[in-house]
Amino acid sequence: MAVDPTSDEALVVALRGGDLEAFERLYDRYERRLYGYIRRFVAEPSVADDLFQDVFVTVLRDRTYDPARGRFAAWLFMVARNRCLGEQRRQRTRDALAEELEVRLAPRPASFDDAGRVHAAVAALPEPQRQLILLKQLGELTYREIAGLLGVAEGTIKSRLHAATAALRRLLTEGSAEG
Amino acid sequence: MTCPQSDAHLIDLIHDELDAETQAELLRHLAGCSGCALRFCQLRADLEGVTMSAEAPPPALRRRVRREIERTFRPPLWRRALDLGRRPVPAYGVVVASLAPVIAWVALSFAAGPPSASPTPASNHLPRIIDYDSMVPLTPRDVLL
Numbered sequence: 001m002a003v004d005p006t007s008d009e010a011l012v013v014a015l016r017g018g019d020l021e022a023f024e025r026l027y028d029r030y031e032r033r034l035y036g037y038i039r040r041f042v043a044e045p046s047v048a049d050d051l052f053q054d055v056f057v058t059v060l061r062d063r064t065y066d067p068a069r070g071r072f073a074a075w076l077f078m079v080a081r082n083r084c085l086g087e088q089r090r091q092r093t094r095d096a097l098a099e100e101l102e103v104r105l106a107p108r109p110a111s112f113d114d115a116g117r118v119h120a121a122v123a124a125l126p127e128p129q130r131q132l133i134l135l136k137q138l139g140e141l142t143y144r145e146i147a148g149l150l151g152v153a154e155g156t157i158k159s160r161l162h163a164a165t166a167a168l169r170r171l172l173t174e175g176s177a178e179g
Numbered sequence: 180m181t182c183p184q185s186d187a188h189l190i191d192l193i194h195d196e197l198d199a200e201t202q203a204e205l206l207r208h209l210a211g212c213s214g215c216a217l218r219f220c221q222l223r224a225d226l227e228g229v230t231m232s233a234e235a236p237p238p239a240l241r242r243r244v245r246r247e248i249e250r251t252f253r254p255p256l257w258r259r260a261l262d263l264g265r266r267p268v269p270a271y272g273v274v275v276a277s278l279a280p281v282i283a284w285v286a287l288s289f290a291a292g293p294p295s296a297s298p299t300p301a302s303n304h305l306p307r308i309i310d311y312d313s314m315v316p317l318t319p320r321d322v323l324l
Contacts, residue, residue, distance in 0.1 A: 024245075133229060137230045142196065169221065
């Protein structure tokens with residue numbers, strides 16, 4: 001089967017061969033999705049910057065990833081998720097920071113724009129539901145990939161995602177009613 | 180397909196995770212049920228909102244990441260030189276290169292000036308002041324007598 005030369009996996013192979021243009025293309029594809037994902041878990045921009053760089057560089061340098069055996073996006077977001085959870089754990093050990101995080105991620109006043117409204121609604125979701133929605137929307141992972149990542153059945157992912165989107169809709173509606 | 184059944188599949192339709200048969204059935208239902216169609220649109224807008232509200236990283240971060248990547252993946256100097264040599268030369272490049280000596284010759288000819296039959300000093304063409312000596316001091320002269 002012919003490999004699409006513009007696919008993520010082909011670009012990873014090209015980058016490993018020294019083609020730095022492939023890096024630019026991968027970066028363009030993932031900068032917003034990956035950074036957006038990280039920022040939903042890390043409130044401090046400088047920490048998010050470091051985490052983003054760490055994840056991106058680690059994933060691209062990692063020769064154990066075989067592009068022939070799995071999608072790049074699934075690998076990237078698996079690493080990102082693990083790093084974000086690790087960072088969250090570190091943050092929780094610092095009392096002051098945990099308190100600050102709560103304040104920053106709390107729903108903002110009613111006068112802000114749609115992006116802020118969605119941001120606040122996502123932030124208000126319980127952690128597992130937030131993970132699920134972000135992995136699906138920003139990571140663009142399949143049900144199967146998310147199931148593999150979280151170690152649950154595909155059907156479970158489907159029903160949980162259904163519940164998560166219903167909760168998101170509820171939060172967005174409440175946000176609009178308050179606004 | 181009933182409305183509750185449709186509702187359970189809406190998110191799968193958005194994520195393109197339905198088999199062809201269920202998808203066709205759901206689309207038929209949505210075409211005839213305005214309530215479910217509206218819920219589908221709301222759901223899609225909500226999820227698109229999550230994607231659209233994703234924050235972009237600061238531009239400086241790209242340079243930082245690129246530097247790190249270059250350290251790992253930048254090919255050695257000999258390889259880059261080889262690649263430069265292998266790079267295809269565009270057609271206009273060949274034309275410009277072949278015309279370069281002609282352009283240079285024309286430019287030099289213009290700089291040298293037009294050839295003349297009898298070279299004469301440039302001072303011969305200038306008006307001359309006769310009996311003027313700058314060393315002699317000026318003496319006042321009555322002009323109006």
